[in-house]
Amino acid sequence: MNDMTTEETPRLRALHTVSDDHVHALADLLIDCVEGGASVSFMLPITRERALAFWRKVADGVARGERALLVAEDAEGLLGTVQLVLDQPENQPHRAEVSKMLVYRRARRRGVGALLMQAAEDLAREHRKTLLVLDTSSAEAERLYARMGWQRVGVIPGFALLPEGEPCGTTFFYLALQERA
Secondary structure (H helix, E strand, O other), X not given: OOOOOOOOOOEEEEEOOOOHHHHHHHHHHHHHHHHOOOOOOOOOOOOHHHHHHHXXXXXXXXXXXXXXXXXXXXXXXXXXXXXXXXXXXXXXXXEEEEEEEXXXXXXXXXXXXXXXXXXXXXXXXXXXXXXXXEEEOOHHHHHHHHHXXXXXXXXXXXXXXXXXXXEEEEEEEXXXXXXXX
């Protein structure tokens, strides 16, 4: 059992094929985050079947090249994930949306989110994207994005619901990607 006192640097990788094992591990992560109060499109109680169905749909999008899926892992397994929605309308080929940045509660405050976000930015550059957008209802995530240079656009009050059903505001951010020197 990891007591989280050892600081192993997570391994990051893009999943080009999403196996059934990946789907099950990602479903566990989604359930952990929703049960922890994350407003990530799901309400409580979240069933394993709903979580599995979601990740199978994501896997299909990855297989079609519509999404990129990044994961962070350590010796014990999955720590977190983030997606890039690459398939955008024809008048927006230059942008991607960052979606479902999820980190296990047991792995938070270890830099996993920052590593995932940096990897997402790098992958977006590889796909020749020059603009990224995202939204969040998490104050902790807002601080991370601001530290990483994302620009806060504003808050829409009552945009979504927290897992227990209370309305919450959602903050929108963007990042203009620059070429690395």
